[in-house]
Amino acid sequence: xxxxxxxxxxxxxxxxxxxxxxxxxxxxxxxxxxxxxxxxxxxxxxxxxxxxxxxxxxxxxxxxxxxxxxxxxxxxxxxxxxxxxxxxxxxxxxxxxxxxxxxxxxxxxxxxxxxxxxxxxxxxxxxxxxxxxxxxxxxxxxxxxxxxxxxxxxxxxxxxxxxxxxxxxxxxxxxxxxxxxxxxxxxxxxxxxxxxxxxxxxxxxxxxxxxxxxxxxxxxxxxxxxxxxxxxxxxxxxxxxxxxxxxxxxxxxx
Numbered sequence: 001x002x003x004x005x006x007x008x009x010x011x012x013x014x015x016x017x018x019x020x021x022x023x024x025x026x027x028x029x030x031x032x033x034x035x036x037x038x039x040x041x042x043x044x045x046x047x048x049x050x051x052x053x054x055x056x057x058x059x060x061x062x063x064x065x066x067x068x069x070x071x072x073x074x075x076x077x078x079x080x081x082x083x084x085x086x087x088x089x090x091x092x093x094x095x096x097x098x099x100x101x102x103x104x105x106x107x108x109x110x111x112x113x114x115x116x117x118x119x120x121x122x123x124x125x126x127x128x129x130x131x132x133x134x135x136x137x138x139x140x141x142x143x144x145x146x147x148x149x150x151x152x153x154x155x156x157x158x159x160x161x162x163x164x165x166x167x168x169x170x171x172x173x174x175x176x177x178x179x180x181x182x183x184x185x186x187x188x189x190x191x192x193x194x195x196x197x198x199x200x201x202x203x204x205x206x207x208x209x210x211x212x213x214x215x216x217x218x219x220x221x222x223x224x225x226x227x228x229x230x231x232x233x234x235x236x237x238x239x240x241x242x243x244x245x246x247x248x249x250x251x252x253x254x
Contacts, residue, residue: 001018003027004034004037008046010191012048014187017059023060024054024055024061028079031080031083032079032083048093049095049193051095051097051190054098056180058101060101061101065244069240072231084109084136084220088220089213089217091205092205093114093193095115095189096109096110096117096186099119099179099182099183101161102125103127105136107124111143117174117177117185118175118176119176119181122179123161124162126156129159131236131240132233132238132254134230135156138216138220139223146171238251
C-alpha cells in the first residue's frame with residue numbers, strides 16, 4: 001500500500017500520510033506523490049478543497065532522515081520544493097487535520113493551509129537550528145507574521161515543541177478537538193466548503209493571500225539556497241551524525 005493515499009469524494013481531495021510504522025516520516029517519493037496530487041487538485045474541476053491528514057496518534061515526524069541524507073534536495077525541482085511551491089500557490093482551499101507530533105515540515109506546511117484543526121494531543125516543532133539548518137517553507141517569513149516576532153523567534157531559534165492550545169493562541173490552529181475526532185471534523189468542514197461556489201472560494205482566497213504570494217515564493221527560494229548550503233556544513237553533519245548514532249550532538253567547536 002502507498003505511503004501517501006489520495007482520495008476524491010464530493011469535491012474534497014484527501015491526502016493521507018500512511019507510513020505509520022515510520023511515524024509518517026516523509027521520503028522523496030512521498031513528496032513527489034503529494035506534489036503530483038496538489039497539481040491534480042489544481043487542474044481537476046471536480047476538486048474544490050484539499051485536506052491533509054495523518055493518524056490520530058501522529059501527523060508527521062518530518063523528513064525521513066535516512067532518505068533525506070541519501071537524496072538531499074539539490075535543485076528547486078526536487079520533490080520537496082515542488083510540493084511546497086504547489087501548496088503555496090494552490091488557488092483552491094487547503095485544510096489540515098493534525099493529531100500527535102507535527103515535526104519540521106509537518107508544522108511549516110501548515111502556514112500554507114487555509115484552515116487547520118488539531119487534536120488536543122498535537123505537538124508542533126520546527127527544530128531546524130538544532131539540526132544545524134535554517135527554516136524552510138517560507139516559515140522565516142510567515143511565522144513572525146503570524147505569531148509575532150518574539151514568539152516566532154522562540155519557536156525557530158530554540159526549536160522546542162509547542163502544544164495545540166499555544167498553536168491556537170498564535171493563530172496556527174483554528175480549533176482543538178479530541179484526536180479521534182480531528183480527521184472527521186476537518187472532513188466535515190471541507191464538505192461545508194465544497195458545497196459553496198468554487199469561484200467565490202478562489203477569489204476570496206486570492207484577495208486574502210495574493211498580495212504577498214510572490215514574497216512567499218521568494219523567501220522559499222532564499223531559504224532553499226541557505227538550507228542546501230548549510231546541509232553540507234559541519235554543524236549539520238554533526239547533528240545528523242549524532243541522530244544516526246543516537247547521541248547528543250556537540251556543537252561546542254562550531
